[in-house]
Amino acid sequence: MIIKPKIRMNICTTVHPKGCEKAVLNQIEAVKEMGKYQGPKNVLIIGGSSGYGLASRVSLAYGADANTINVSFESEPKGKRTGSPGWWNNLYFKRLSQETNNKHFDFNGDAFSHEMKQTVIDKIKEEFGKIDLLVYSLASGVRVNPDTKETVKSSLKTIGDDFTGQTIDIATLTTKDITISNATQQEIDDTIYVMGGEDWKFWVDALDTSNCLNEGFKTVSYTYVGGKTTDVIYRLGSIGRAKRDLEAKCDEMNKLLKSKYNGQSLISSSKAVTTKASVHIPAMAIYMSCLYETMMKHNCHESIIEHKHRLFKDCIYGDVDLYDEMGRIRVDKEELSDLIQNETIDLMYSLSLEEILNLKGGKLFLKEYYQLNGFEVDGVDYEEDIDLDELKKA
């Protein structure tokens, strides 16, 4: 079959496996160029199939020669259904990383469940004994309560006033008006339950009680602080409350990890990048297009892999100190500088959508949007007849 992008309500429902392969390879090549560092030997990544989790995995596997276990929740291709990009990313990471001579394992299923935690702990004991790093990079709209089996949904809503603004309709390249309403207390609590830090702490507690943590163990998760334009929908909204909970759980875990393992629990405030999770946050598409334009103009734009490689190589396993007064690693410093924020806001409010999409930053955002699903990746023949079953076997 010839696979083309199909977009419905800003969600791309088809995936090009060859583009996913090339995109994973591009990240690997980038790390090889950026160089190695002395890092952890055995790493567990929750959410390592795409976005920041995949970039973390590539940096650690190639930059630090780490063994990795990845837990992610992805759909397998079946018949004419092309599966999810993360499913193909996992397949190609596994194949490509054979050259590292290290061990890389994948588990596909629900990281929130008790069963997945036990399965992964058994694997760690069998293969590694103990781990040195846990990267918690999960982004999900739902969490099934592992005890009651109730499905809890998160909401992207404001707290206080409603927000009315514009977002891009990717399929038609037009603007759409959006109103984000005020979250109820129940919606705020549910968002904290899904995207807060409880499950991260459950993982650390389970690994600790199973004696799977090495001396000097570290764990890191990713928050977003953002600036004036994103505040109302992000930091000051329901998702922002969840991120505050994640940050608070980090502090709680730090106490245990320091005293028991001479270890560390870390939060990195990461920059806005194009991922499956971020492109669905209303108004982010326009912000990211203008942000990329401004950061490229000032020579401080970073790709997702450059950003995560800098975090591990320079900060977590290096000596660059980017901690803020709350103990968070601020690799987002450039994005949030007054210069970058002011120029980004100027572009957002002075240009039409057509003009924004014609900026280098707008074009890059759109290209990266398609690349998430394996489209518009340079060097891939999109007219090639693809046999999904053959690719799964090969």
Ligand code: NAD
């Ligand atoms: P993403 O959608 O690309 O990746 C999410 C990962 O979570 C995938 O591997 C997916 O399979 C996995 N996942 C989802 N539900 C799961 C489940 N139930 N069990 C197991 N795995 C599951 O998202 P991302 O943007 O890379 O986000 C990762 C983290 O980085 C999130 O905490 C996000 O808030 C944070 N962050 C993102 C940005 C950004 O701009 N994208 C900025 C700052 C911080």
